Amino acid sequence: MTNLATVPIARLGAPASAPEAEPRRRWLRPAPDAVPRARRRPRIVYAAVAIGGIAIIALAQLLLTIGLSDGAYQVSAQQAKLKDLSRTNQALSEQLTAFSSPQNLVQNAQALGMVANGNTVYLRLSDGAVLGSPAPATSANAPITANQALVPNSLLQPEPVKAAPIPDASSAPPAAAPDPSVPWQGALPSPQTH
């Protein structure tokens, strides 16, 4: 193997136009070392960056895991809460639907002294005519009387929800005598829609 280091540079192909006037022998020498100070500093920076990076990644991973598991506990707690709330919701809706059953409503309406009127009467807006035969409702001619024994609802056991107490008769407004004829005077109020 030819030792290239020992070959004069000229032989390696110096420019043809190079003056050969002074045949000076020039030998290759080992390149001088880089300035030691300038090369040592980057190494520490790289190492610090690499190690720091790893540390940051590890820390981020740790925080992420902590966050995630913390979230899992939160999710678990919220799910338990949701379960509790939906249980409460169910208990309350069960009560509500039982309270809104016809048995309960009719019984309470009756306890308040309300009577359904069997006579249906309509007021015709076009000419103010009263259709049907108006008659006051009395408990004697009420079409039905609530009776839990006949149309039972065991959800209302042992007894239906109590309505507010019946107001004192003396404090109730005096019943106006019904006037079967309702004459209409003037134009009827009707919405002006186009």
Place this chain on the structure above:
Amino acid sequence: MTIAVLIIVAVVSVFCVRLVDIQIVQADSLNAISLASRSDSTVTLGTRGDIVDANGVVLATSILRYAIEADPSAVAEFERPGPDGTGEVKVSAEQAIGELASVMGLEPSVVTAIVTADPTSRYALISKSVDVTTYNAIRALDIPWLYYKADQSRTYPDGSVAGNLVGFVGADGSALAGTELTQNACLAGSDGSEVTETGEDGVAIPGSTVTLKKAVDGGKVQLTINADLQYFAQEALAQRVTEVGAESGTVVVTEAKTGKILTAAEYPTVDPNNVDATDPAFRGAKVFSDPFEPGSTFKSITAASLIDAGAATPSSQVMAPYEYKSGSAVIHDSFFHPDMPWTLTGVIEQSSNTGISMLSNNMSVDQRWDYMNKFHLGKPTEVGFVGEDSGDILPGGVSGPTQLDDQTIYNTTFGQGLTVTAVQMASAYQAIANNGVRMPVQLFEGCKHEDGTVTDAPPTSTGEQVISPQAAQDTVHMMESVATTGYAADALKIPGYRVSAKTGTAEMSNGSGAYGGAYLTSMAGMAPSDDPQYVVSVTIRKPVTITSGLAAAPVFQKVLSQALKTYRVQPSTVPAPDLPTTY
């Protein structure tokens, strides 16, 4: 030196072999064991669908109930946080049992007996089903040897309102009766399952949930029933049935133009929340399943057929005797009278058996049977309700109407010797009320799924012209005379409305081929007569104090008034035609 190297090599190779064994050879089975200890498999419940009325009022819905179980082997003293939230207090087993019993409303001795029956056992059932309030109270006791299991249960908020139609489910959740059974395919949900990996403390590891099977909720079944009207009818019927000392009764209300059943009331009716309280005979829907001989309310159907066939008109004349004999048949009227010159209208108004029998001679028996078939008698309705009966218009197993004996031929003109269900009767009247067009009977609006799609909706139908519009209107007008001048007229009047009705007092068969002296009184009709909107049919079985159509009349009047009020039907404006009843 070499020996030391060799030892190290040997030890390292043993470790390597073991490592490969654990990590590769046994990896699968070890992973499975590990997963099993971490993973928690749960059943996700597919909720059974609701049953609602025409307005969305919930008649049946699913709720959670809790089973309370104990581990008797662990019953001992324990500690729980003090009442002020700080420190721990000791609770003895007796004290815990006492608290548990008082929350559950049981005797402490009962609970003690359950948990001490076998102290080595790991399982004892204290209660199969407690409600949410009780469950929360029990959990607040913090008793470590109790376990809970949630399970689906059914509740019926309106109790016995439409209980006959809604039906009920068994303790295991299986459908047993009514709509619950008829529409079970729609209502039933299917449970799903999922697996979650959990940590030591039972908290789920994020992202580890695997759904193996998705839970599917059941569909919602909507009925054509109006729950408020149904309640009204049940209450009115029940009061009348008890008043006249009867055994039972039914009320069916249908919409004349659509054939939808708005009310199908019965007394007694099962309260699906408490099935055991009702006699097993009354746990079903008798309006569909219990056929009966209708009696005189059937005369309207015979009259409508006669008019449609051109065999009679409302003014057709007949000299009706008290007793009419033809062949081997002997027909009597229900009250004694001399020979009366009645028109067909008069026959309907007076409910004369001899009159309708004689007029029906103008029409062949086969023809009459054709009309019965067109009125859809003798076959189940389109509803397809569980246990629905088809009624029987060929009594005695004879092969055809022409084979019937003389007595039965005449009896069938006034509704004896054949059977119909309450819904079939209401449907026949619906055809008369709707200008002769019979609409398919409808109880279900369809099955509404979670995603909003509706399946099993009944096909839209324009109905079937059973009799001509003229024949139908004539029949309605003839029936009006029952409500204006008939014997029950006072009980039938609805102020402002024209009402058409027909009374009925049928003799009930005693079950062995003879009539046993018990009656089924009925009333069927429609209003307003100038343009019928609602059809009401009432039957009261075996009344004691009143045995005529008067027993059923007040119920008919009240329910019809309520229907007219509920649906805001305007009072009649056209006066009733004055059809002559005599000549």
